[in-house]
Amino acid sequence: MINLKNLNIILTGATGVIGNSILDKLTSAGSNVLATGTNEQKLKIIKDKYKDLNVLKFDVTNHDKIEKFVEDCNKIFLGKIDVLINNAGITQDNLSIRMKDEEWKKVIDINLTSTFLITKNVIKKMLKSKNGKIINVTSIVGHTGNIGQANYSASKAGIIAMSKSLALEYGKKNITVNCVSPGFIVSDMTAKISDEHTNLMKSRISLNKFGSPEDVANSIAFLSSNLSNYITGETIHVNGGMYFS
Template identity: 40%
Template sequence: MSRSVLVTGGNRGIGLAIAQAFAEAGDKVAITSRSGEVPEALAKYDVLAVSCDVTDAAQVDAALTEVEEKQGPVEVLVANAGITKDTLMLRMTEEDFTSVVDTNLTGTFRVVKRASAKMLRARRGRIVLISSVVGLTGTAGQANYAASKAGLVGLARSLAREFGPRGITVNVVSPGFVATDMTAVLSEERRKEIVSAVPLGRYAAPDEIASTVRFLSSDEAAYITGAVIPVDGGLGMGH
């Protein structure tokens, strides 16, 4: 059965792969991005692209209203939108810290709060938050990003308890290093250093993250909630 799916930050990288996976499965898919444009990779699908800055509650409300009007209330929400502003703590400005947390963590809160209202009334829904191995292990130069991604785990587990009685599951996918535009800017030396720490010895492909998200959104995963699923090649094992 075709469901109404919303992927925030669905215009590139992991979010794009997730949107494509749902579209290929026959779901009605909407994506948000600041530009509001349909990426070329999604042009062959009937994907709804909506402009939305998740740091603005009014824009979140307007975007969800548009999605609801055009493809129905959101039944599957994938909160993926995020940014990085990496630097060492002593160089990190307050704006560096708060802007990352406001986008990655508070932005997710805004989207989930708005989308979950109709899920609760319908007594069904799937919510998947995209965190990061960095939120579990920490890494130098990413205190802001790690804090925001760790916060998603607490948010998801609290909501899993709150929404569970209404048939809504809330889970977290924790990717490791993925071959995207974000990691492509790393130096060759840094990439070799990262791969050497990954037991499987390679980066993940975006569609490997997408397939995990689709599973958590499926009927087969109906009894999984409050879980943190690592898709990191073993990089964060034990956390």
């Protein structure tokens, strides 16, 4: 078991399928997590489940409030933010010629611009302690592209390139920036797919099975820990061999 004792970790998208699993992994490894999301009811459920969990409702589309949001997180953690996990994300799929401007903008806005703005403000705090780890959740389609996901794949590819730039900018200050790139992860969505399509998808995965949210959470726990101290600008693929870089 990885030891994350006393680490202060901000987690966005904590109420989602993967977010729940990350939360479970990080809290059981002893860290203090500040869980954020947009759904009040779901935030209450996780607040009740995990003793002493800090939760903060925040919609990352409120760009002009991100500085204040990070300030609030910093206060909760008494000025010591060790890890930021940018996990919040959405899809709004459509074939490109039918994709509305709003569908393009919304996905880029939430997945890429908000990730940049939160990260930028958190790095300003981390610079004071010359210590910190940023972990950005991207996607296999940010490497491969996908039909109907020009907006989503562009946002996720943008996260990877942005992370490399930030890794170069802040390595000297002992701040690492890495990505975790999930492939096909079991979720409510995958449960609805027909057996035929499920088998087709599996045949494209070297390990011949879908990943679990815990598979993603495991690499995030690793990157949050001091075991990853000498890794920056990197992407860990969690896709069972569906794609190699």
